[in-house]
Amino acid sequence: MNKDTNKHHLKLTLFENGIDFIERGISYVKGSRPEDLKYAIMHLVDGIELIFKYRLSLEHWSLIFENINSANRSSFEQGDFKSVGLEHCVQRLKGISSIIINEKDEICISKLKKHRNKITHFSINENVDALKASTIDVMNSLFIFINNNIDTNNLSKNENEQIKNIKLILLDFKDFVSNRMKTLQSQITYYNDLTSIVQCPLCLQQTMIINKLSLDITEKSKAITIEGRGTFLEENVDVDPDLCECIFCSHKGNGAEIALEYVNNILGENSYTAAKSGMYSLNYCPECRRESWVAMDEKEWICFTCNGVYEADSIINCFNCGNPMPHTEGDSFYCIDCHEDMRYKTKNKLC
Ligand SMILES: [Zn+2]
Ligand SMILES: [Zn+2]
Ligand SMILES: [Zn+2]
Known part of the structure; x- marks a missing residue:
C-alpha cells in the first residue's frame, strides 16, 4: 500500500467505524431492555463523534489529536493516541474547515451527548418512545452533515449500503412517531384550549403540557391517578400541582425543572453560554415568582409554572436592576422588587 492509499484507508476506517456504531446504536433503540437504551445512546454518540473526526481528518490527520502538539504519524497509524473530544472537534470543524453546523444541529448533538453522560454516570430514566423520537432528529442532522460535507462517492459500497439501511430503520421510527402523534391529536386539541403546549425537552415533540396535573385534577373532580400508585384524592397527593407532563413520552417535572431542561436542550443555553453571551432565556416569573419564565422566541414568553403568557414586545428591563418584566403604557419602569x-x-x- 503506498502512502496515499494508506492515508485514505485510515480515514475511511474512521468513517466505517462511525457508521458501524450508529447502525448498532439504532438496532439497540429497537430493543426493549433498559440496558438497550444505554447502549443505543452510547453507540450513537460514539458514531457521531467518529464521523466528525473523519471529516476533520480530511483537512489533516493531526487535527484529530486532542493535543495537536503531540501529534505524530506513527501513533496516528496505530490508533494509539488520545483523540479530540466532540466539543473541540465541532469547534475545529467550524474554525479550521469552515463547515457550517447550524444551531439546531449543535443543539441536537449536545443533547445526545448530554443523554450519554447522564446515562453513563447516573441512572436510566429515559424511555423508548422519547429515544426513538429524538434519534430521528439527531440522525436527520447527521445526514444533513454527511450530505453537505462528505463526498459519498469516496465511500465504499458497504458504507453506502449501511447508510441506506439506517435511513430505512429511521423511516420505521418516523412512522411510529407520526402514528403516535395521530392518536394524541384529540388530547392536543383538548389541552390546547386550556394551557400552553411546548416542545418536550426529552422527546422533542410538541407535546409537553404545562400545568397538566392541575388541569387533570380539576377535570377528574379532585381525583387523580398516578402511574403505578393508584388513584388519590387531591388533598392526599404529595406531588407538586404545577407538574408539566409530556403526553408523547410521559416525561414530567415541575414547571421550574421542565423550564430549565427546555432552555438547556431546546434553546441550547446553559450557565456557560449565558456567561459568555450575557443572554439567558430563563427568568423569574413576575406572577408566581418561580424561575420558570422562558423567552420562547421573539414573539412570546411563557411561565412553565403558572402558564403566564406574555408578548415579547411587552417585556422591558427594569430601569434599576435590569431584570425583565412586563410593561404596558403608564406602568412604572421599575419591577416590584425594586419598588x-x-x-x-x-x-x-423617614423614621
Ligand atoms: Zn416527551
Ligand atoms: Zn409564573
Ligand atoms: Zn428591578
Missing part, C-alpha cells in the same frame, strides 16, 4: 426596596429605604429614612 418594594425603594419604598423600604424611603420609609426607613
